Amino acid sequence: GKSLQVLQPLALHMHEQKQGEEGERVARREEIEPIIAPYLVSIGLKAEDASGFLDSIRDRSGLLVEQGLDIFGFQHQTFQEYLAAREIAERAKFDVLISHFGDSYWQEVTLLCAGIRDASDLLRGILSLSDEKVTDHWRLVLQVMDEALSVDEETRKAVFFHLIHRVKILARGGKAV
Numbered sequence: 493g494k495s496l497q498v499l500q501p502l503a504l505h506m507h508e509q510k511q512g513e514e515g516e517r518v519a520r521r522e523e524i525e526p527i528i529a530p531y532l533v534s535i536g537l538k539a540e541d542a543s544g545f546l547d548s549i550r551d552r553s554g555l556l557v558e559q560g561l562d563i564f565g566f567q568h569q570t571f572q573e574y575l576a577a578r579e580i581a582e583r584a585k586f587d588v589l590i591s592h593f594g595d596s597y598w599q600e601v602t603l604l605c606a607g608i609r610d611a612s613d614l615l616r617g618i619l620s621l622s623d624e625k626v627t628d629h630w631r632l633v634l635q636v637m638d639e640a641l642s643v644d645e646e647t648r649k650a651v652f653f654h655l656i657h658r659v660k661i662l663a664r665g666g667k668a669v
Contacts, residue, residue, distance in 0.1 A: 494535040498528050498535060499528075500576070500578050500582070501531055501579055503571070503572045503573075503575030504580065505519075506565070506566065507572055507576040517565060517566075517572070519563070520562055520563055524546060525543060532545060546564065550564070570600075576601050577601045577604035577605040580605050581608040582608075584613065586613050586617050587617065589617075590614070590618060590620075602614075606636045606639045607640065607641055608641060610641060611637075612642075612644040612646075614636065615637070615643060615647050618636070619651065623658075
């Protein structure tokens, strides 16, 4: 429960700081503490409890594992993706997903986020990207629609009209998808 409120922003930070092809992301204790400190206050702890909080998460939940002295990572990429998606959904930080739209490393986070809350704003943001970007990743747009907890009627129509528009261009011999 409460500890997730602290781990969500950390998961998003670590997902954004992806290093290497595998997306294996670890962070040092001194990098993590200032990120989680402000959130500790919201769950009734003190900002200076960050180090102890990290240790207790490592020892009790197994969500975070120590992968070397004072170097932490999420035990599974899936945990990181789910918590990052929750953070984006709860704080409506859809711009993060929109700026990474089409990047396979962010696909799972995007789909998880769509399933957590209404995805209308997310979809409208995606549709505002260049036609080429939307067309290149049209399957992902439809997956977001499919996974979405809900989408308002106006946005559904916008997605539909976008699709019709692309089909017409293709029918006239436009750029193949």
